[in-house]
Amino acid sequence: MEKSIQVLEREVVEEFAMFPEWMDKYEYLIEIGKSLPILDEREKTEEKLIKGCQSRVWLSCHMEEGRLVFAADSDAIITKGIIALLIRVYNHHTPAEILASDFGFIREIGLQENLTPTRANGLVSMIERIRTYASDNC
Amino acid sequence: MSGDANLLFLSIIVQDMDQFRQYEQVEAIRNRIPALSRTVYGKPLVYLDNAATAQKPDVVIERVDAMNRGVNGNIHRAVHRLSEETTLWYEQARDQVRDFIGAAAREEVIFTSGTTAAINTVAYAWCTQFLKAGDAVLVTEAEHHSNIVPWQLACQRAGATLRVLPVDDKGQWQMDVLETLLDERVKLVAAAHISNVLGLVNPVQALIDAAHRVGACVLIDGAQGIVHAPVDVQALDCDFYVFSGHKLYAETGTGILYGKRVWLEQMPPFLGGGDMVDTVTFEKTTYAPLPLKFEAGTGNFIGAASLAPAIDFAREMMGGQFEENQLEISAYLKEEFSKIDGLRVYGEGEHKIPLFSFSVEGCNHGDIATLLDKLGIAVRSGLMCCEPLITRFGHTGLVRASFAPYNTLAEAAVLVQGLHRVLRMLRG
Numbered sequence: 001m002e003k004s005i006q007v008l009e010r011e012v013v014e015e016f017a018m019f020p021e022w023m024d025k026y027e028y029l030i031e032i033g034k035s036l037p038i039l040d041e042r043e044k045t046e047e048k049l050i051k052g053c054q055s056r057v058w059l060s061c062h063m064e065e066g067r068l069v070f071a072a073d074s075d076a077i078i079t080k081g082i083i084a085l086l087i088r089v090y091n092h093h094t095p096a097e098i099l100a101s102d103f104g105f106i107r108e109i110g111l112q113e114n115l116t117p118t119r120a121n122g123l124v125s126m127i128e129r130i131r132t133y134a135s136d137n138c
Numbered sequence: 139m140s141g142d143a144n145l146l147f148l149s150i151i152v153q154d155m156d157q158f159r160q161y162e163q164v165e166a167i168r169n170r171i172p173a174l175s176r177t178v179y180g181k182p183l184v185y186l187d188n189a190a191t192a193q194k195p196d197v198v199i200e201r202v203d204a205m206n207r208g209v210n211g212n213i214h215r216a217v218h219r220l221s222e223e224t225t226l227w228y229e230q231a232r233d234q235v236r237d238f239i240g241a242a243a244r245e246e247v248i249f250t251s252g253t254t255a256a257i258n259t260v261a262y263a264w265c266t267q268f269l270k271a272g273d274a275v276l277v278t279e280a281e282h283h284s285n286i287v288p289w290q291l292a293c294q295r296a297g298a299t300l301r302v303l304p305v306d307d308k309g310q311w312q313m314d315v316l317e318t319l320l321d322e323r324v325k326l327v328a329a330a331h332i333s334n335v336l337g338l339v340n341p342v343q344a345l346i347d348a349a350h351r352v353g354a355c356v357l358i359d360g361a362q363g364i365v366h367a368p369v370d371v372q373a374l375d376c377d378f379y380v381f382s383g384h385k386l387y388a389e390t391g392t393g394i395l396y397g398k399r400v401w402l403e404q405m406p407p408f409l410g411g412g413d414m415v416d417t418v419t420f421e422k423t424t425y426a427p428l429p430l431k432f433e434a435g436t437g438n439f440i441g442a443a444s445l446a447p448a449i450d451f452a453r454e455m456m457g458g459q460f461e462e463n464q465l466e467i468s469a470y471l472k473e474e475f476s477k478i479d480g481l482r483v484y485g486e487g488e489h490k491i492p493l494f495s496f497s498v499e500g501c502n503h504g505d506i507a508t509l510l511d512k513l514g515i516a517v518r519s520g521l522m523c524c525e526p527l528i529t530r531f532g533h534t535g536l537v538r539a540s541f542a543p544y545n546t547l548a549e550a551a552v553l554v555q556g557l558h559r560v561l562r563m564l565r566g
Contacts, residue, residue: 022179022512027563034566055504056534075534076502077564078509 005097008089009105016109025110026078032088033081039073050125055079057126061133067092068133082111083126095134103127159466159547161459167544170195174544181514184549184556189334189362189493189540190518191384197447201227202389205440213439214413214430228439231446232429238449239379240370241396245428248395248402249442253361254284256380256395257328259432260357261288263405264326264378268355271297273325276354278303278311278340279530280333283523285359289328303329305527308486309336316348324354331363331379335524335538336485337493339367346376355401361385365452365542366491371396388448389441395432402428409434455543467541467550468492474554478561484531492541495522501564503535509560510537515553 003011019025039058048058055076062069070091072083089105090098106123168174173193176183185193205227211220213228228249236244250256269275275289279302286300293300301319304312311329320327327349332339342358349356357378360369364381371379378401383392397405407414407425411434416424425431471494475481480499498506507519520535521528528536539553 023509023559023563026509026512030563030566055502076504078502078505 002092005089005093005101009101009108012085012089013105013108026081029081029085030077031081032084033074033077033079036073036080036084036087037071039071043071044073050122050129055122057083057122059083059126059129059133061130063137064092067094068098068137070130070133079122082123086126086130090130095138098134099131099138161463161546163459164463164544164546167195167455168546170197171544172196172199178514178516179512184515184552186539186541186545186549186553187516187518188365188542188545189385189538191390192365192387192542193544194389195387195447195451197451198387198389198444201444201447202440205443210440212436224439224443227443227446231443234446234449235394238369238453239364239394239396240372242372243399246396246399246402248397248429248432249437249439250380250393250395250432251391251438252382252384252393253359253380254288254393256378256393257284257357257359258288259395259408260378260380260397260405261292263408263432264355264401265292265296265298267405269293269296269298269325272323273298274301274323275299276301276303276319276324276327276349278329279305280309280311280336280340280524280527281328281330282334282359282361283525285328285330286526289326298325302526305336305530309333309338309484309527310487311340311345313341313344316345320348320352320354322352324349324352326355326357328357328359330359330361331369332366332491332493333485333524333527334362334493335495335522335527335536337362337491337495337540338485338487339363339489339491342376343374346374350375362491362493368456377401383441383445383448386445386448387451389438389444391438392441392445394445399428402432407431407434411435460543463547464492464541464543467545467547470547470550471539471554474550478557484536492545493538494540495536495538497531497533497536498561501561503533503537505564506537506557506560509563510553510556513552513556513559515556517553 016025019028039060043060044058048060050057050059055074057072057074057079059070059072070087072087074080074083171193174185209223209227211218211224213221213225215221232244232247236247241247250259269292273296275293275298277286277289277300290300303316303319306312327345329345330340331342346356355377358376360379360381363369365385377398379396381394384390414426414431414434416426475483481496483494483496485495503519507517510517518538522538
C-alpha cells in the first residue's frame, strides 16, 4: 500500500524539524537533490523546462496505471532539492489526490520565503506545473 | 543589535580580526546607517549588494521624515507656506546636484524617477528630434538592459540601427574596434561610466572625444559611476549624464538627467502634464522653461529633496580612509578569490571599484547566493540586467559582491569564509 500524500507530507515536515539551523536545512535539501534520479539529456526539452525560474529546471511526467510519475533535473542543486521534495510527496499518486493537496507542507518546513513569485528558484512555477500535469490528466 | 555589537559579533566570526586594520571614520559612518546594524536569520547583516541599492544614512531618513511630517506641499504650484518650503528644499537639492556634478547651470539638472527614466527621456525626446532613418546608435556590450532597450525602441521608431562596441575577455572596451564602428551615421553613443557587472571604470573620456569627432552626441550611464568616481560633466564634455538617487544613499524613486542646455532646449518634452507647461489652450500649448519642461506631473519631490543630504553624505565618504579601506578590500579579495579553485572574477583592469562578479566551476550562482544569504551575507546573483554581457562570458548568471565605502575588510573576510563553507556544501 502506497503512503498517502498526507503521510508523506508529515514525514518531510518532521525531517526538516530536526534541523533548527537554516544551513542544516539547506544541507539536507542538497542531499535530497543529489538523490534525484538524473533526467536523460534528451528529456531536457523546451516544453519540459519550467518558465519563471532563474535556474533551469525540467520536469517530466507520465501516467502509469492512473498515477502520475515524475522525473526532474536542474542546473541548481537547491532547486533540485526542492523539486526532489515535491516529487517524493506527489510521485505515484492520482491526479485527483494531487489536486486535493494544498502544498501547505512547503510553508511548514520553513521554505515559505521561496513561495514569493519573484524568488529565483521558482517554487511557485514548479507547483503550478505539477498541478497542470495533474489537471491535464484528470 | 547595535552597530558596535554587530562588529563585535563579526570579530568573533572572523578569527584573527586583529590582522585587519580598522578605520575609525568607516566605523563611525556605519553607526549612522541604521540598516547596517540589523540581523538576518539571527546573524549580523553583511550587506554586499550596494550596486543594486545603497543603505540609507540617518540624514536622509530624517530629511524624508521631516518633510512628510511638516514640509509637504506640492511644489511650484501654490502660494501657501508649505508649498513654498517644499519647493525651496526641492530646488536646493537641484543646486546641490548641479554643484556635485559640475554642471554649468541648474537648468541642466532634471529630476527623474531614476536612471531608467532619464535614459528613456533622452531615447524618446532626443531621438525624436535627431535620430533619422539610416542613422545609428552605438552602445557597448557591457551595458545594463536599461541602456540597451530604450535605444532599441528608439531605433525601431526611427528606422535606425543599433551598433555594439564589444568588450575583450577582461571585460574592457575594445577601443581598437571603436574606429570602425564610429562614423558619421552614428548620431548617439550611450555607455556606462562603470559597468554594474564588471566594476571597471571605463575610458569614457576617450569615448566621448572620439564620438564628438564624428559629431555624435554622448550619454553616460552614471548609475554606478556617480557613486565611485568624481564626476565633472563639463570636464568630461558628455552631452548627457544620468544616475539614480537610491544608489547614492538618497530615497528610492529618484534620479537625475543632466543634459547640455543646447540639447535640452531643442528636445521636445517626453511626458506631457502639469508643471511642464507655460500656457495651455486646446489649439496650442507652450512649454515651461528648463528644467520643468521635463518634469511633468507630481514627481517624488520629497525623495528628490533627499538628494541634498545624500550628496553631503557621499562627499564625507570620498578619499582618505575610505579610499584606503576600499583598496585594501579589493586587494584582499583578489588574493583570497585566487585561492579558490574554479573561481573566476569577471572584469580585470587597473581601474576597478570593489565590485566582484564571479562564477565558480560546478556551482550554480543562485545556489551560492541562497546559501550566503542564510549566513547573513547579501549578494546578488543572476543576469544582473546584463544578459548580453553574461551570455558573452558563457554563463546563465554570476554571483556579485559589491562594496560601498561603508563596508569593512572584516565583512570581506566574512564573505570569504562564508564562500568556503558554501562551496564545501555544494561540492560536497
